[in-house]
Amino acid sequence: MAVIENAVAGTPKPVETAEAIDTIRDFNRFYTRQFGLLNQRFLGSPFTLTEVRVLYELARRTTSTATEIAGELSLDPGYLSRLLSKLERQHHLNRGRGEHDARQRPLSLTEGGIRLFKKLDQASSEAVASLIEGLSPAQVSELLAAMSTVRRRLSPVTAQADYHLRALRVGDIGWIIHRQGVLYAEEYGWDATYEALVAEILAHFVRHFDPNTENAWVAEQGGAVVGSIFLVRESGRIAKLRLLYVEPSARGLGIGRRLVRECIASAREKGYETLTLWTNDVLASARHIYQAEGFRLVKEERHHSFGRDLLGQNWELRL
Amino acid sequence: MAVIENAVAGTPKPVETAEAIDTIRDFNRFYTRQFGLLNQRFLGSPFTLTEVRVLYELARRTTSTATEIAGELSLDPGYLSRLLSKLERQHHLNRGRGEHDARQRPLSLTEGGIRLFKKLDQASSEAVASLIEGLSPAQVSELLAAMSTVRRRLSPVTAQADYHLRALRVGDIGWIIHRQGVLYAEEYGWDATYEALVAEILAHFVRHFDPNTENAWVAEQGGAVVGSIFLVRESGRIAKLRLLYVEPSARGLGIGRRLVRECIASAREKGYETLTLWTNDVLASARHIYQAEGFRLVKEERHHSFGRDLLGQNWELRL
């Protein structure tokens, strides 16, 4: 068995939709069972889950009306009225009269109601704490990151979080090497020698980095790296644009073009005359960007690399 | 601003426990609201969630008893009896008589019951499909991986999934570079040049790999990389043990020692006389492993690397 397998590590392979659906439903059953226990007659208190939700909503606001609470929690107004009356009888709630609309009964928790709320809040926090107490800080962080991912992927798609560009940080080049290795294996079948090439380029970049003549940009979105590009000195007159990549999940947003433009602007700023780059013909999206930004094809050459027969292309831009 | 920041990318920093608890509860509220809709009077059907759960349980088994179902779903036996009677009246359920225990009523779905179950199963799958239809395959994979992480971290800690060792795969070296970069920055404050060194070593390893004289092992646990080690040829008589690392979350399980032993065994098998390694004195756990396996300290030398003053150590093992 070869020591370097062609299977891809890290990100799991895209799976069949049916399989994904089954996995999500199975997770849902697990999660509902796990947290369902937290939602029963609330954690040993004499209050039902609905009552606790009402308390939470009242605690979140300084003052509110029954209509607001009913709307927020999708509750029957008659039912809510009874719940509020119970809280009032127990001296947890103040019900006023609207200044400008006598129909309204402005609601606010009493001191006792605030104390009750804090007690229930504490119990809930302790319940969660007991779930994670066996986890190391790193595992808790991993859990939170995973929850953030679940939430981001299951939330209604509004405007995706804007991306921004930032400088390189520790950990970035390993991640970029990893993602390029995985993505080009998945998308084009390139083997581990491509990953090794990327590693070599980036190792050299970091070890010989000169901020007067070189630069790097990382695109970040929702705290995750979604793309990158590097400006590398070739000579006093010539710079190279290297290793443009954009995550598939973030394509179509103009990130690639933005990265290329930043690179070009920086090359100009640093006084280069020519910006060159080497790519392969299969990287069609990148090529379109290069062409659009004025790069010209100066040389093509067939080669066998990364386990494949490829057509390498050299492009140049006069600055 | 330097182009390479000292902030660490990738894994979020460990957070305060209180903050983690709040985040988890917030996620819980989000999740319950999102999937709570799926659990209401079941997806437009005339069945309640409890009835559907009973159907699922009956469908999972060829035959079962009321006591089994009640136990599995934590249902009141009297209530279950009524639910089963309803299903029987609707010709979805067969209720037999126990062969060896006449008290028992063996239960099995009728043809109609199986059709009903499949219909509900289909509706549930369609509901989930509609949640993820806007996601790309990569995003679905990311979601599934995140759910797997949430589940793994929130499941009761039984015996942690055993780890196993495997060969390198595409994507591994980038990941290892990334993790070493991040971990040594967090634990020892080493800067990006350490990450670059690791990248260079691994790039060279992959590009000049000779399976007759070199080897690599990746420790994997629950589908995640949790450690690795490399055997590299120095000369015909001398090999090097390089880049031993174990994830903090997986330490204490003997993974490091296991990796070192595999490396030593392989070095012997390939006919080397000496196995050498270079480490730094701050890596105490690793040093203890090396000493325990018979390595001897042959040289120490102060140096300034990775942004720090360090004491390098060369160790050797006669094979």
Add this chain to the structure above:
DNA sequence: GCAGTTAGTTGACTTAGTCAACTAAATGGG
């Protein structure tokens, strides 16, 4: 001034269970 709408309340009811007593069958000790 008044018809229509809204905020909130209350009465009657439905639904989803819970609790306990019951019958029939099985088990095990004397």
Add this chain to the structure above:
DNA sequence: CCCATTTAGTTGACTAAGTCAACTAACTGC
């Protein structure tokens, strides 16, 4: 073999958590 105890399942009575609709008082806009 007898009998006390336990178990599988059923049924009656009840509770709890809501739903539905009619109601009162107050507001709005023509």
